[in-house]
Amino acid sequence: MEQIPHTPAIVVDETILNANISAMAEFAATHNLQLRPHAKTHKMGPVAHKQLAAGSSGLSVATLGEAQYFFNAGITDLFIAYPVWATRNDAQLLTRLADDGTLAVATDSVAAVHQLADVTDEHPGVEIMIELNSGHHRSGVFPDQVVPIAQAIAQRNMTLRGVFTFPGHSYAPGAHSTAALDEARVLREAKHILENAGYPTEVLSGGSSPSATATVTDGATEIRPGVYVFGDAQQLELGRIGWDDIALSVVTTVVSSQPAHRDAPARIIVDAGSKILATDKAPWATGHGRVLGHPDARIIALSEHHGTILWDSDRLPAVGTRLRVIPNHVCVAVNLVDEVFLVDHDGAVSTWSVGARGKNA
Amino acid sequence: MEQIPHTPAIVVDETILNANISAMAEFAATHNLQLRPHAKTHKMGPVAHKQLAAGSSGLSVATLGEAQYFFNAGITDLFIAYPVWATRNDAQLLTRLADDGTLAVATDSVAAVHQLADVTDEHPGVEIMIELNSGHHRSGVFPDQVVPIAQAIAQRNMTLRGVFTFPGHSYAPGAHSTAALDEARVLREAKHILENAGYPTEVLSGGSSPSATATVTDGATEIRPGVYVFGDAQQLELGRIGWDDIALSVVTTVVSSQPAHRDAPARIIVDAGSKILATDKAPWATGHGRVLGHPDARIIALSEHHGTILWDSDRLPAVGTRLRVIPNHVCVAVNLVDEVFLVDHDGAVSTWSVGARGKNA
Numbered sequence: 001m002e003q004i005p006h007t008p009a010i011v012v013d014e015t016i017l018n019a020n021i022s023a024m025a026e027f028a029a030t031h032n033l034q035l036r037p038h039a040k041t042h043k044m045g046p047v048a049h050k051q052l053a054a055g056s057s058g059l060s061v062a063t064l065g066e067a068q069y070f071f072n073a074g075i076t077d078l079f080i081a082y083p084v085w086a087t088r089n090d091a092q093l094l095t096r097l098a099d100d101g102t103l104a105v106a107t108d109s110v111a112a113v114h115q116l117a118d119v120t121d122e123h124p125g126v127e128i129m130i131e132l133n134s135g136h137h138r139s140g141v142f143p144d145q146v147v148p149i150a151q152a153i154a155q156r157n158m159t160l161r162g163v164f165t166f167p168g169h170s171y172a173p174g175a176h177s178t179a180a181l182d183e184a185r186v187l188r189e190a191k192h193i194l195e196n197a198g199y200p201t202e203v204l205s206g207g208s209s210p211s212a213t214a215t216v217t218d219g220a221t222e223i224r225p226g227v228y229v230f231g232d233a234q235q236l237e238l239g240r241i242g243w244d245d246i247a248l249s250v251v252t253t254v255v256s257s258q259p260a261h262r263d264a265p266a267r268i269i270v271d272a273g274s275k276i277l278a279t280d281k282a283p284w285a286t287g288h289g290r291v292l293g294h295p296d297a298r299i300i301a302l303s304e305h306h307g308t309i310l311w312d313s314d315r316l317p318a319v320g321t322r323l324r325v326i327p328n329h330v331c332v333a334v335n336l337v338d339e340v341f342l343v344d345h346d347g348a349v350s351t352w353s354v355g356a357r358g359k360n361a
Numbered sequence: 362m363e364q365i366p367h368t369p370a371i372v373v374d375e376t377i378l379n380a381n382i383s384a385m386a387e388f389a390a391t392h393n394l395q396l397r398p399h400a401k402t403h404k405m406g407p408v409a410h411k412q413l414a415a416g417s418s419g420l421s422v423a424t425l426g427e428a429q430y431f432f433n434a435g436i437t438d439l440f441i442a443y444p445v446w447a448t449r450n451d452a453q454l455l456t457r458l459a460d461d462g463t464l465a466v467a468t469d470s471v472a473a474v475h476q477l478a479d480v481t482d483e484h485p486g487v488e489i490m491i492e493l494n495s496g497h498h499r500s501g502v503f504p505d506q507v508v509p510i511a512q513a514i515a516q517r518n519m520t521l522r523g524v525f526t527f528p529g530h531s532y533a534p535g536a537h538s539t540a541a542l543d544e545a546r547v548l549r550e551a552k553h554i555l556e557n558a559g560y561p562t563e564v565l566s567g568g569s570s571p572s573a574t575a576t577v578t579d580g581a582t583e584i585r586p587g588v589y590v591f592g593d594a595q596q597l598e599l600g601r602i603g604w605d606d607i608a609l610s611v612v613t614t615v616v617s618s619q620p621a622h623r624d625a626p627a628r629i630i631v632d633a634g635s636k637i638l639a640t641d642k643a644p645w646a647t648g649h650g651r652v653l654g655h656p657d658a659r660i661i662a663l664s665e666h667h668g669t670i671l672w673d674s675d676r677l678p679a680v681g682t683r684l685r686v687i688p689n690h691v692c693v694a695v696n697l698v699d700e701v702f703l704v705d706h707d708g709a710v711s712t713w714s715v716g717a718r719g720k721n722a
Contacts, residue, residue, distance in 0.1 A: 005450050008722060085616050085632070087367075112616070115680075137624075137628070137669075138669055139619075139630045140617070145622070255445070255473075256499075257470070258469075258500075264498040271721075275693060275719075279693070319476075320472065336719065337721070338719055358636075361367035361368060
């Protein structure tokens with residue numbers, strides 16, 4: 001990693017990235033599932049094109065800004081998997097994405113359907129996916145609440161594409177199978193209720209990175225995993241991937257190396273802090289990320305530019321040593337840099353721009 | 362806040378910002394302390410110029426990249442308050458900052474002193490501040506460990522400016538006074554030890570936003586608070602500032618409004634998530650930030666683009682409603698946007714670029 005000019009920096013192993021993309025595409029194809037990966041994880045055109053080349057029909061994105069970036073990068077089949085509250089400022093972009101591409105937008109309320117219809121002048125090309133709550137209790141309605149939303153869509157001459165859910169409660173040890181069953185249950189229930197009310201739906205979309213490969217295939221027609229392209233410490237500690245599946249890490253330098261003294265523990269400080277690793281830490285996480293090649297080291301604290309590590313032996317690395325740290329949650333780490341470094345096995349370095357970084361709106 | 366084109370977005374109240382800058386400058390002047398604010402909080406030239414106009418001699422920064430940005434913005438007295446491990450790639454910048462301005466760099470090891478001397482060809486204009494551990498147990502040495510570092514500085518013909526510490530353990534309820542006392546103790550002790558060893562020092566630098574106004578003035582000659590310019594939910598919940606001192610907030614839209622149903626609690630979802638508020642949450646924090654004007658509302662969860670709020674009454678705000686949320690830790694929130702909006706009392710909107718955003722190296 002000495003070829004990286006400054007630390008901290010994010011590096012991507014393209015060989016592992018390619019393998020991760022292929023494996024998920026193969027899973028989806030084998031199980032007759034559409035794969036619409038969530039691009040908020042990588043925010044990069046080149047990664048999206050790899051996903052499409054492997055068989056994805058299109059992408060999921062989180063914001064209109066991400067949709068615009070990927071559309072301009074040549075990816076025209078987009079699902080904004082977020083209950084967008086559209087405003088007049090969004091009208092032109094929504095119309096363009098629908099006219100020149102294939103667009104779906106999420107909703108979980110009658111009011112947002114009317115707002116979207118008002119803003120787009122009832123554009124039937126802006127297809128709508130109703131968001132369901134499968135147990136994560138974030139946005140989304142329960143199946144017994146979908147009919148008024150479908151009615152509003154019909155009333156405004158908009159197009160109902162289907163229903164979707166994010167089983168975010170899969171992010172806990174051992175929870176992925178239960179979450180996948182919950183997902184299948186609400187997707188089937190909603191489909192049944194909508195059909196009985198005269199609103200047949202084709203697309204039933206689910207999937208998170210922990211639960212995607214546990215998807216109940218007669219409960220979903222489509223999956224939307226995101227993190228799987230890079231992997232991260234969360235997926236590792238949930239046991240959903242192995243160390244060899246980690247395609248992305250943060251190259252960092254040891255800037256302070258302190259043997260135990262008075263009441264201060266032996267520790268090293270690296271220059272990867274919360275402004276590159278982010279502070280995400282689930283209650284079950286063992287620390288603020290993991291150290292590649294040192295599974296027993298623990299990142300016990302993060303400041304903005306300091307990672308405090310309890311090392312795996314008494315022989316602390318010297319200041320100036322470079323290490324590689326795996327972020328807990330890769331989506332928020334990538335969003336903190338302008339570019340990532342691709343390091344080839346022959347030592348050559350190239351960069352990719354994180355083109356949709358900061359596209360929060 | 363209807364004049365902000367898209368949400369989520371960061372807005373700054375310039376009147377409160379000016380008042381915060383004046384108040385800290387007045388405290389420092391009254392107590393005969395130099396004020397060298399930490400610019401990692403705001404990362405913006407216009408804010409730095411306000412700080413200098415109010416009497417700050419220079420800035421503290423966290424990285425070489427931040428130093429370069431502020432130098433180019435016309436602020437030439439800079440202290441990199443971080444134990445930099447300099448490389449040959451940094452030589453040109455370090456030399457320029459020292460030749461054309463006033464530069465100090467932190468260290469906490471003999472090895473980093475030699476590295477800095479090697480990289481800068483023993484440039485005496487690159488002054489050195491030794492970092493002390495006053496109880497936060499991050500980087501920094503104890504006073505009884507400073508002499509070998511001072512010896513290395515002398516041996517390499519470099520310049521010792523003084524000692525500094527960050528009393529980060531001030532970030533706990535009621536801890537600011539104790540942290541300020543710890544800070545004063547290690548600064549005095551280190552000065553005494555260095556003097557006895559033949560290395561007199563003038564500058565004793567301390568201060569965090571919680572502890573700055575509790576600084577023991579015969580223990581420090583300089584303070585380096587950062588957060589005070591904007592305030593945030595952490596300072597509020599620590600009782601160090603009031604609601605009226607909050608200069609920065611995130612304008613956000615309610616995108617989902619869900620009454621209680623089955624086992625899901627009544628809640629609203631806003632479009633401010635961890636990609637604009639960041640996930641920092643101290644053990645004593647009441648949630649992931651606070652809602653302006655609704656002190657009893659609680660942000661119980663954050664995803665990347667979702668903030669889940671338990672509201673302060675049964676009358677949930679409708680989807681489309683705009684609210685203002687105060688981040689827990691403002692330094693990491695500002696680093697997530699390219700620009701902030703200044704909103705005047707007559708409704709006019711202007712923007713400032715966050716010029717040093719993402720300058721992690």
